[in-house]
Amino acid sequence: MSSDEYSIRVNGLGKCYEIYATPRDRLKQFIIPPIQRLVGREPSSYCREYWALENISFDIRKGEAFGIVGRNGSGKSTLLQLITGTIAPTVGTVETRGRVAALLELGSGFNPEFTGRDNVYLNAMLLGMTHDEVDERFDKIAAFADIGDYLDQPVKTYSSGMLVRLAFAVQVQIEPDILIVDEALAVGDALFQKRCFGRIEKLLSDGVTLLFVSHDQESVRTLTNRAILLKGGREVSMGSASQVLLDYRKLLHQEESDYFSKLMQPAADKVPAPAPAPAPQSADSNASSEGGTAPESSESSEKSQAAAVSGRADQMSFGDGGVEVLSVGTFGADDEPCAVFYPGDVIRIRVNCVSHIDTDSINVGVRIRSREGIKIYSWGTLNQDMQVLAGLREGELFWKRQLKAGEQFHVWLECDCSLGSNLYEIQASISYEGKPDYTAQRILHWKDEAAFFQTLMRQDEYFFGGISDLHMAARW
Known part of the structure; x- marks a missing residue:
């Protein structure tokens, strides 16, 4: 410069x-x-x-x-x-x-x-x-x-x-x-x-x-x-x-985890650090039994690309471990994968997870951000649990669900599309909630750029400006 x-x-x-x-x-x-x-x-x-x-x-x-x-x-x-x-x-x-x-x-x-x-x-x-x-x-x-x-x-x-x-x-x-x-x-x-x-x-x-x-x-x-x-x-x-x-x-x-681990040792014991990932194989592991080096196959090339993607994912995530977000997908009302929605459509978000420990008191949530980086909305299973505890709706508490080590599970989060035309990013998270009110939270896994979707307008049928549809009506 x-x-x-x-x-x-x-x-x-x-x-x-x-x-x-x-x-x-x-x-x-x-x-x-x-x-x-x-x-x-x-x-x-x-x-x-x-x-x-x-x-x-x-x-x-x-x-x-x-x-x-x-x-x-x-x-x-x-x-x-x-x-x-x-x-x-x-x-x-x-x-x-x-x-x-x-x-x-x-x-x-x-x-x-x-x-x-x-x-x-x-x-x-x-x-x-x-x-x-x-x-x-x-x-x-x-x-x-x-x-x-x-x-x-x-x-x-x-x-x-x-x-x-x-x-x-x-x-x-x-x-x-x-x-x-x-x-x-x-x-x-x-x-x-x-x-x-x-x-x-x-x-x-x-x-x-x-x-x-x-x-x-x-x-x-x-x-x-x-x-x-x-x-x-x-x-x-x-x-x-x-x-x-x-x-x-x-x-x-990291600093919050260090602080609360001293104050809440019982909860910290329930959520141990994840087991270390297996070490990557060295170049010697590709050698043939005769001592020669085997040529790189298409399979090893695919593994290299997968490793690069995994490295990017690691950079975009953090957490104490114990329970992990595997993937996030967006679906339409017919349960078919869908990445483009229109006002009035149903947006269904599936968060696929795996637990590496025996635990309960879990919250699975998402945050939606616009292309400009503005937070549009955040919500999780604990939000619904809090409504049940307050007597505002009926249903079982996800917060009380007992997860076993090695168990894979998924959570569906559903809403009507009321967003303006834009590209949106979904961030996914799994947290341990010591209390069912977000006052004793520890992030087990947070994943930026977990998924993306786009909203468009059918301008000749239904149109509005801004980031959200307020369902306004005119009267005269």
């Missing part, structure tokens, strides 16, 4: 903090090591180093939307502060091209004693706008913030939501080349968030570069093209947003 094509370039970035046990050690570190260097002695250290960020490198193209994900304490905010220049790196370099607008912390740059109106002028002028430019755009800023008479009240009287409204309204009106947003929008109400995301999408269409941090995976998937996953200040994964979010879910699952 040439230097003219990027907006942000991060190379070998790291930030180290010195941690002192007592204030006295801080004073010693300031005085004694310089004296020791002057007399030619090895300097002593009275602190320990904490690397909040270490060896991070990436480039972001102009007009690209880039996401940063990770748990609290993973280094996300530190990385953004380094990029915006509010703190200096210990090692490495950061280059940015163009005007940067950053929404990092609530009220950063605001004087709590000033009114909202005064802070608009102060903040905008600090960001490079003239007084006349602020006058020209003030009405747009006030309309976007939509805080009414509070605009002339001191900022210290604002709620966190009002504060972020005003801060975001100022940032997006300076016409930035780079917009950096760090989780601040999470405090806004649903209507304001919708307005913010609409504004962000408008900026992206105008060629603004977006650096976006959020714990909301669907927002990251929808807004960004690429992403990076951080853990403990280091890069875990970087690539397409969908792949990085899958790695993020795997990371969260």
